[in-house]
Amino acid sequence: MAELEWPFLGVEALAGKAIPERALRTLYQPVYPGVYAPWGIELTARQRATAAWLWSRRRGVVAGNSAAALLGAKWVRPDLDAELVFGNHKTPPRLVTHNDTLHPDEVMAVGSMAVTGPARTAFDIGRRTRSRLAGVQRLDALANATGVRIDDVEAVIAAHPGVRGLNRLRRVLPLVDPGAESPQETRTRLALVDAGLPRPETQIVVRDSYGGFVARIDMGYRDLKVGVEYDGSQHWTDPRQRQSDIDRQVALADHGWQMVRVSAELLRYRQPTLIGRVVDAMRAAGWDHGHASRNLTTAKPRVAS
Numbered sequence: 001m002a003e004l005e006w007p008f009l010g011v012e013a014l015a016g017k018a019i020p021e022r023a024l025r026t027l028y029q030p031v032y033p034g035v036y037a038p039w040g041i042e043l044t045a046r047q048r049a050t051a052a053w054l055w056s057r058r059r060g061v062v063a064g065n066s067a068a069a070l071l072g073a074k075w076v077r078p079d080l081d082a083e084l085v086f087g088n089h090k091t092p093p094r095l096v097t098h099n100d101t102l103h104p105d106e107v108m109a110v111g112s113m114a115v116t117g118p119a120r121t122a123f124d125i126g127r128r129t130r131s132r133l134a135g136v137q138r139l140d141a142l143a144n145a146t147g148v149r150i151d152d153v154e155a156v157i158a159a160h161p162g163v164r165g166l167n168r169l170r171r172v173l174p175l176v177d178p179g180a181e182s183p184q185e186t187r188t189r190l191a192l193v194d195a196g197l198p199r200p201e202t203q204i205v206v207r208d209s210y211g212g213f214v215a216r217i218d219m220g221y222r223d224l225k226v227g228v229e230y231d232g233s234q235h236w237t238d239p240r241q242r243q244s245d246i247d248r249q250v251a252l253a254d255h256g257w258q259m260v261r262v263s264a265e266l267l268r269y270r271q272p273t274l275i276g277r278v279v280d281a282m283r284a285a286g287w288d289h290g291h292a293s294r295n296l297t298t299a300k301p302r303v304a305s
Contacts, residue, residue, distance in 0.1 A: 052082035060086035127165025
């Protein structure tokens with residue numbers, strides 16, 4: 001017996017004689033009532049979104065973080081509840097339904113599924129995510145995957161005046177940057193902005209005098225040639241990656257760039273040290289900080305919310 005493509009509706013699999021009922025009960029578990037996946041499998045955000053849509057008997061519209069996953073956003077956590085626009089229905093655990101008004105141009109098809117489009121998805125995520133940090137991280141990932149722009153989201157805001165969460169959305173929307181390629185890059189950028197530093201440019205391409213590619217930097221200040229990069233654990237533990245990083249840093253230094261490297265420990269527990277290193281590099285490069293320097297924080301790092 002060939003393995004069924006999953007998740008799937010049990011009644012359809014049985015009616016189509018794709019699987020005997022005994023095999024259904026022993027090899028698969030219900031994700032939502034009537035929707036099955038193999039036992040012991042942790043569903044991805046995309047798979048959970050599909051399961052939720054099947055639970056609605058294909059009548060719901062996938063929304064929020066589930067829509068972001070289907071639209072290609074990375075880093076959508078698999079433990080998040082699936083989200084549908086599907087009226088006021090009683091829902092099983094791990095599934096949230098919204099009774100929202102959707103305009104026709106706010107819905108698109110991903111395969112056979114109805115899904116909120118990028119601008120509407122950003123609108124919903126931004127107004128419903130309580131954590132400021134998580135909100136910007138999720139919107140960064142969505143913008144990186146889809147190219148959705150702030151003015152696209154503002155058009156949705158104009159079409160839905162008075163809905164809940166608009167103040168929260170308006171606070172995070174100006175902070176969104178599609179150049180962020182990981183949640184930790186977003187967190188690093190926000191740490192710089194919250195400390196009173198100028199907003200860094202993201203994904204800076206450095207070329208040599210002949211136009212040849214030298215490196216691409218996570219974020220930084222092109223005019224000062226100061227770069228800031230978040231390094232995941234592999235940058236510190238993988239010998240090959242470590243050597244590649246050293247060679248890359250030498251090449252950047254040869255082209256006049258000062259690099260500040262950021263580890264998880266530095267970002268989470270020692271943000272004042274991080275800010276100090278960036279400020280020192282900027283000042284060494286001739287930064288005319290003026291009034292901005294008086295706004296730099298020397299207190300404990302802000303806890304994003």
